Amino acid sequence: MSASLATSKNVRLLTCTVIGLVALSACTASRAVPADPAVPLTSVREMTDKEARTLWDAEQILTRDCMAGHGFAYWPAPYDPIPDDRDFPYVVDDPAWARRHGYGGDIREQIDRLRERNPNRRYLDGLPPERRRAAFVAINGEGPRPGTRTRGPDEVEARLPEGGVVRRSAVSCTSQAQRRLYGDLPTWYRVAKVTEYLKDAARARVTRDPRYTTAISTWSACMRGRGHPYGTPPEARAKVTQLEATAPSTRKAREKEIRTAVAEATCARETNLPAVIGVLEREHTRALSERYRLDVTTAWRMRRDALPRAAEITARH
């Protein structure tokens, strides 16, 4: 433990030398992460896919090590188990993907099978009840105590921008792994939950933006021209799934799903919808980030500081 701490300090020092201009105060602060006006919002960026993968893999390895310490096995979950598992929160905008998957019903089934085959699930289900209970406590903590309103000393808590309160065990293996990766766990838990929330909130704002509604009208006209008279992408999806309800799993229903999804994606491209969404997403994300800049910059800095540590952990395995 002390050896790994020393290592992470060296790593931090190195990181600070490289990115010192951006985050001077991060180098003097030890583990606690107080207000950090030195990190400008403009320096905050999304992790690349490679960076996100490194952080994910490292956390999974640390979780496995923690479970081993409790006498349990844990199989690190792969970062990207279904490569075509893609998120289209607004509209399917990739005709080639739509040609392969329609609206993604087949991927939904792949996810279900993946969850069934999850080696951790098989292992846990095979343990005798007492051991199984202990294994769940090790990985997820004791869970909530019915009737208890205040945070316990063994819990971490995040208050979300709208005031919501979410908690987790501070001693679960998930928490232990994140403590080793990110340092100050209470701060990490808070900023991780807040930034997750902000991502969703930005999406909700985009879909309520009048410019989005206008762009969707143009898209809808294109759809109508192609024989798919739907007002919005969710409406198109709902109509297709209705058809499949009356004729489940038939080739005809599947063909209709793919035809509709391909038209959706083609019309999205033709009406420049992805570009409009891109602009709106950047705008609303920026506005929300300004408002919650301390949490946003802190989350970014903690991720960045964890990267060298994560790379070291994944390189060892």
Next chain:
Amino acid sequence: MKKIRALMIGAAVAAAVLTAAPAGAAVPSPQPSSSASPAPGVNGAPQRPAPPNKTGYASAQAVDGYLYVWKDAMWDYDEQWCRWSGSHAYWTYAWSGQYGTSAGECSENDNFDNVATSMWNNGYPGSHDDVRFYKDSGYEGTSMCLGNGDYWGNLALGWERFDDQTQANDEISSHTWVRNC
């Protein structure tokens, strides 16, 4: 991050979307999954089988891998509650296996649509272990996400909201497991 929350196909989901129409009078009510076969009551509606032993379920927490939702705040097992190991697209029939990858195990075979006030994700860890809750059935509408091991105590404090700032308390209608919140 990759999720396909916008994408849902399949007979079960489709049925949910169908039945979610406002004129839902013609909704085919699924048979409760309990072994007790419900006999028609005097008015033709099926009688509910006796609620399962709550103590039995509560102690079954020990063997886990479930998402738990409660009607009341602070995880109150004395009131209505449900749990699922898989997804469920139509909480009106929470106990039915017809609308997702798992039947709900519930304190009673009663409507759980627009009821949930507290919840806990104690699902199997690993792939797709986070839960996304949706305002509408069929995994549609605004949503909120609960990480593996996380819990909310009270959606009714006037605090917790869906991501579009509408109230989440007594509004959730479906849920699915996602790779990452």
